[in-house]
Amino acid sequence: MQEGIGAPPQALFDAMNTYIGEQAQKGHFLDGGGLYGTEDSVNFVVRKGDTTRVDGPYAEAKEVVGGWSLLQYDSLEAAVAGQQEFAELHAKYWPECEMVATLRQISEAPSETDGA
Numbered sequence: 383m384q385e386g387i388g389a390p391p392q393a394l395f396d397a398m399n400t401y402i403g404e405q406a407q408k409g410h411f412l413d414g415g416g417l418y419g420t421e422d423s424v425n426f427v428v429r430k431g432d433t434t435r436v437d438g439p440y441a442e443a444k445e446v447v448g449g450w451s452l453l454q455y456d457s458l459e460a461a462v463a464g465q466q467e468f469a470e471l472h473a474k475y476w477p478e479c480e481m482v483a484t485l486r487q488i489s490e491a492p493s494e495t496d497g498a
Contacts, residue, residue, distance in 0.1 A: 387478065390476050390479070391476055393475045393476075394471065394472065394475035397471045397474070401467070401471055402414070402451075409454070410453045410455055410464065412452040412453060412454055413451070413452045414451030414452060414453075415450065415451075416448065416449040417446075417447060417448055419439070419446070420439045420446050423438035423439075424436070424437050424438065425437075451468075461485060461487075462485060465483055465485040469483040
């Protein structure tokens with residue numbers, strides 16, 4: 383998401399509240415929330431065995447993560463459809479915003495019996 387373009391319009395907040403409520407009722411929405419801008423963020427960069435702290439804001443950042451949500455679906459197709467619906471809410475209610483809505487699957491740790 384772009385940073386520094388102002389707060390989302392109330393219409394988007396209202397649409398998102400409806401969407402999240404519907405997803406929660408269906409048992410899909412598990413958790414989520416918005417994030418503040420990078421002005422107060424802290425990154426820890428690990429490179430070649432060393433850890434370095436880098437405080438924000440980050441002038442070179444063109445896109446930042448503006449929020450996150452954890453949802454659970456029965457199929458990849460259902461997850462893709464849900465993510466598209468989420469992205470379309472932003473296109474409809476905040477058209478001046480440029481964003482990327484990324485869908486990622488959660489990697490679950492292998493059980494203790496795997497590979498034994």
